[in-house]
Amino acid sequence: MQITEIYKSLQGESTYAGLPCVFVRLTGCNLRCTWCDSEYTFQGGRKMTLGEVIEEVSRLSPGGLVEITGGEPMLQEREVVPLMQQLLQDGYKVLLETSGERPLALVPGAVVKIVDVKCPDSGEANTFCMDNLRVLSAHDEIKFVLASRADYEFARDFMQRQNLSGKVNAVIFSPAFRKDASGARDTSHCLLDPQELAEWMIADDVPARLGLQLHKFIWDPAMKGV
């Protein structure tokens, strides 16, 4: 499979946020979100066998949490599904972070799927694969990255219409970061003020949780591999 990087850091944007985690970042994405902070994954990387990936993951951490991410990892479904199966067999807790555009039916049931639904300001609205709603488990998570009030209203209405809070472990509303964010490690880089978002969520009693990308407040937002 084509890999951009494998590294150990803290999980940053789910209910697992704050836990040490090994990230396996696959190369390539078929979407082009306006605020994407992972454009360096669109090309390049290096070919690695399943055995080489497992070896590197176990060198970094003999057990614990592993997140498969990208890019869009499910573009390499034929390679990444056996990788997830092997990691599960080896005793890892496996998270899969995906754009939601690819079908997820073949993802092993024990994998925790963290699935985006793209909002209008991402430039990739209407890319969510609606069939994925049928393969979500009670341990999975749905994430909306928000850049505006219009995005918030889309997310709020989508989650109510699809009864997402009854389907998954958590629905996360996360303010988008400017993709050129650098320097200060604070909310000034958010495209949507978290305070404003919090006040909308409280006013509407939305059964979602506000998520901040933890790693952007710990390290310089421009840093890769964290």
Ligand code: SF4
């Ligand atoms: S799906 Fe993810 S990696 Fe692909 S363009 Fe959007 S934010 Fe970037």
